[in-house]
Amino acid sequence: MNHVIIGNSFAALFAIEAIRRTDQDAEITVISREPQHVYSRAMIHEMLAGMVREPMVYLRDWDFYKRMRVRTMLGRTVTKINPGLQTVSTEEDETPYDRLLIATGGKPFVPPLNGLQDITYHSFITLEDAKKLKAACENRRNAVVLGAGLIGLQCAEALRHMGLNVAVVEMADTVLPMALDTESSQTIAKELADEGIAVHTGDTIDLIISNNGHPTECKLRSGGTIPCDLLVIAVGVRPNIDLAKDAGITTDRGIVVNEHMETSAEHIYAAGDCAQGPEIVTGITMPIPVIPVASTQGMIAGYNMAGKRRRYGGALALNAMQFGGVQVISYGFVKDERDGEVLKYVDPPRKIYRKVIIKNGRITGAIFVKDVDRAGIFRHLMEKRIDVTPFKEHLLSPHFGVAHLPAEIRADMFTRPQ
Amino acid sequence: MKRVYPREERCINCHLCEVACIVEHSETKLPAAAYHVEGLRFNREDSRTICDPAEAGTAGVPKPLNRTLVQTAGYLSLSTNCRHCEEPDCVLACKNGSLYVAEDGRVLVQEDKCVGCWMCVMACRYGAISRNPARSNVPAVAFNGINHHCDLCPEREVPACVWVCPTNALVFEDRDDQ
Ligand SMILES: Cc1cc2nc3c(=O)[nH]c(=O)nc-3n(C[C@H](O)[C@H](O)[C@H](O)COP(=O)(O)OP(=O)(O)OC[C@H]3O[C@@H](n4cnc5c(N)ncnc54)[C@H](O)[C@@H]3O)c2cc1C
Ligand code: SF4
Ligand code: SF4
Numbered sequence: 001m002n003h004v005i006i007g008n009s010f011a012a013l014f015a016i017e018a019i020r021r022t023d024q025d026a027e028i029t030v031i032s033r034e035p036q037h038v039y040s041r042a043m044i045h046e047m048l049a050g051m052v053r054e055p056m057v058y059l060r061d062w063d064f065y066k067r068m069r070v071r072t073m074l075g076r077t078v079t080k081i082n083p084g085l086q087t088v089s090t091e092e093d094e095t096p097y098d099r100l101l102i103a104t105g106g107k108p109f110v111p112p113l114n115g116l117q118d119i120t121y122h123s124f125i126t127l128e129d130a131k132k133l134k135a136a137c138e139n140r141r142n143a144v145v146l147g148a149g150l151i152g153l154q155c156a157e158a159l160r161h162m163g164l165n166v167a168v169v170e171m172a173d174t175v176l177p178m179a180l181d182t183e184s185s186q187t188i189a190k191e192l193a194d195e196g197i198a199v200h201t202g203d204t205i206d207l208i209i210s211n212n213g214h215p216t217e218c219k220l221r222s223g224g225t226i227p228c229d230l231l232v233i234a235v236g237v238r239p240n241i242d243l244a245k246d247a248g249i250t251t252d253r254g255i256v257v258n259e260h261m262e263t264s265a266e267h268i269y270a271a272g273d274c275a276q277g278p279e280i281v282t283g284i285t286m287p288i289p290v291i292p293v294a295s296t297q298g299m300i301a302g303y304n305m306a307g308k309r310r311r312y313g314g315a316l317a318l319n320a321m322q323f324g325g326v327q328v329i330s331y332g333f334v335k336d337e338r339d340g341e342v343l344k345y346v347d348p349p350r351k352i353y354r355k356v357i358i359k360n361g362r363i364t365g366a367i368f369v370k371d372v373d374r375a376g377i378f379r380h381l382m383e384k385r386i387d388v389t390p391f392k393e394h395l396l397s398p399h400f401g402v403a404h405l406p407a408e409i410r411a412d413m414f415t416r417p418q
Numbered sequence: 419m420k421r422v423y424p425r426e427e428r429c430i431n432c433h434l435c436e437v438a439c440i441v442e443h444s445e446t447k448l449p450a451a452a453y454h455v456e457g458l459r460f461n462r463e464d465s466r467t468i469c470d471p472a473e474a475g476t477a478g479v480p481k482p483l484n485r486t487l488v489q490t491a492g493y494l495s496l497s498t499n500c501r502h503c504e505e506p507d508c509v510l511a512c513k514n515g516s517l518y519v520a521e522d523g524r525v526l527v528q529e530d531k532c533v534g535c536w537m538c539v540m541a542c543r544y545g546a547i548s549r550n551p552a553r554s555n556v557p558a559v560a561f562n563g564i565n566h567h568c569d570l571c572p573e574r575e576v577p578a579c580v581w582v583c584p585t586n587a588l589v590f591e592d593r594d595d596q
Contacts, residue, residue: 014510040514046533051558056531059515161558292511292541299510320540325560329540372536374545376507383543394491401545402498403491410496413544414424417594418501 001026003305004088004095006078006243007103008032009041010291011272011298013059015101018302020068026306028070029095031088035075036127038064042291044130049158057127078104081247083265099267099305102244102255103298106237106273106289113146115208119215121231124155133232141165142227144218145234146205148175150321152234153192157323159230160197167198167226169205169218179319181334183346183353184369191324198226239274239287252276254287259311261301269305271297280314280383281332281364288317316383320372326351329375331382332365333357340364345396354396361387374401380413419523420592422486422570422577424496428587429488431495435579435588436484442571442578444482457482483550485568486579486588497579497588500525500546500568508565511541516565524570530555532564542567 003019005012008030019026036058043057065072073090080089081102087094108123110116122133133155137143141164145156148170160166170177174185175192192199200220207219208231218228239254250256250264254276261269261277271277272294276287293315303310320329340357347353353369356378362385366378377400381388386409388395394404402410437449444452486499506525509517516532519525533556539547550566571577580588 042513042535043533046556046559049558051556052533056514056533056555291513291537292507295510296507299505318540320535320537322535322559327536327561329536331540372539373548375540376542376547377545379507379541380543399490401487401489401491403489403494403496410426414426414496414498414501415593416596417419417421418503418544 001306002096002098003028003101004097004099005030005101005103006032006081006088007101007105007272007274008034008036008038008072008074009103009105009272010059010294011103011105011275011301012101013038014295014298015103015271015302015305016068016070018299019306022303022306022308028068029073029097030065030070031073031076031078031090031095033075033077034126034128037062039127040291041125041127044124044127045154045158047127048130048134048155049161051158051161078243081243081249081268083247083249083268086267097267100269101298101301101305102263102268102270102274103272103294103301104240104243104274105294107240108233109236109238110233111146111235113205113208115210115215119208119210119213119231121215121233124151124232124234125237133230136230137162137164140230143167143230143232144169144205144215144226144228145232146170147234147236148172148177148199148201149234149236150176150179150319151237152232153188153323154321155232155234156192156197157195159232160195164230165198165227166196167200167228168192169200169203169220169226171202171204173202175199175201176321179321179330179334180328181355181367183355184328184330184334184367187326187351187353187369188323188328191326195324200224200226237273237289239276239289241274244268244270244274252285256285257297259313260304260309261297261312262304269301271301277312278314280316280385281362283314288315290317290319292318313383316379318379326370327372328367328369329372330365330367331375331378332363334365334367336365343392343396356395358388358392361389363388371398377402377405384409419502419594420590421502422499422568422580423589423591423593424498425587425589426494426496428585429495429497430585430587431488431490432584433488434582434584435486435497436488438578438582439484439486439568440482442574443485452482483548483552483566485548485566487545487548497583498544498546499579500542501544502568502570507541507543508538508547508567511537513537524572525567526569527565527567529553529564534559534562534564538565 255270273289357365551563
């Protein structure tokens, strides 16, 4: 069987390992636009800030492709998928496939901004972006980051760590508007302020003033003007669906896949940030652009491609992040409290905050600030759709753990191989 | 593969497994030294919320960090640790590939690579991972530490927790075919 994978990141990596585990003889080819060895995008801010050594961003040892017997076509861009012919085209040649995995991830969304066409601005998605930004930081003093999502804030923290003045401009009223609820985002906003990052929420850039292609100032909608000699656009990442769409594969916000990671086209699979698969709390399909989902979808796709039928019941949105000295772990829909019962535990001096939202006995959202240990048990409760009513009053106790779960759930978790 | 399984009906909540675990992973392998000298670097109670080595030992009783954890609710107690899962959620979530499945099936962490992002803490549904604040690969990040979980005692035939348990409330068995 001849497998071709477009992309060389989390989804691709776990697909390769699953295919190789299932089929020793399979041929595997990886085609990726980026020339680097398989690396983590989520490490580029620490790379930018010089906090980690470069080897720490690579996901596997240098001999990974050799060990997995993968043919690599790195630094090559796929321009077209031809489902009828079962080939993919690059600028130079065509590669045939028996099974194809699209793992093209996301691409930055750049909103129209007055004055943007006159300047060089930065995105912050790839290792190359980070290296370019690092080079551009020399002699710059006033960085502006548009977007206070995870990527924007990580970039802002890194730039601040490098000694620049940093302002973040965010359209929504809070930082991390998609990921956090009001309380937790206020805690993070305070950490950022303590680090000396100026956060302008409920605002946007109306005009970028520049001189000879270099930005000098940004005029904000609220009326103010902030100095700017370096602009990073981090408003969001959109699923990279163009190849699939052009090939006639069903797309929505992402490439639509079923529980087996199959697209609408025969023998073509999709996984990771480009895909839109089933979500577990709602049961509907949606893109969930986080590492564990990309990896798991990649693994499931790999098994199915290699002929081992595997089903993925649905992904849970989940994330772990840290700003300043505050760690946050979240699961599901942490803002949607409608018709739900909300349990909270707060300890403001220690910045501890924990919240669980329960609807019809099932947890639909949970967030943990600072006290994050053993949070993963909540993932289990949510993914297995376990009725938490019998032990609800223990959920937010600092000692809550597996001993509080019903005996049959404990037995299922701890008496058989997992 | 052989894994550690708790038998909660036999557990007497003595926490000896935690002691054995700490001593086995200490430098001296002497209980008193492990707790009173090496232990000053940790504080299990505080690491839950403070996670700052500098603060460990200033509040409460210093104690090094165990990899197996006795969890209790009322009269029930059971010793829990890493399941060494076949398709580990922690490995699927690890931000930079620090976690891996070794050839013998154990799930291990590269201690000099882990960046303390706690994606694994988020991912592990068994709550088996703790944060080790005594070691840090990214010191510029506040409260940085590394992943800390059961390694099945590489130097022993039977893990220390199982070996020490006075009531056989922990067993080391291959249940793969059950
Ligand atoms: C700065 C940053 C920080 C992040 N932090 C976190 C975090 O803390 N936690 C978390 O869970 N997630 C985080 N994420 C998101 C996480 O990185 C993604 O979910 C993950 O990388 C998705 O993996 P993927 O395999 O789907 O695709 P991607 O990582 O997006 O990779 C896509 C691959 O496809 C290739 N490609 C695309 N188009 C083509 C083409 N036409 N031809 C050939 N190759 C192509 C690219 O070169 C690349 O190899 C972060 C992302 C960024 C950018
Ligand atoms: S740490 Fe958790 S997810 Fe990872 S192998 Fe152990 S039990 Fe499984
Ligand atoms: S804390 Fe370490 S082991 Fe855990 S996910 Fe992050 S890098 Fe991987």
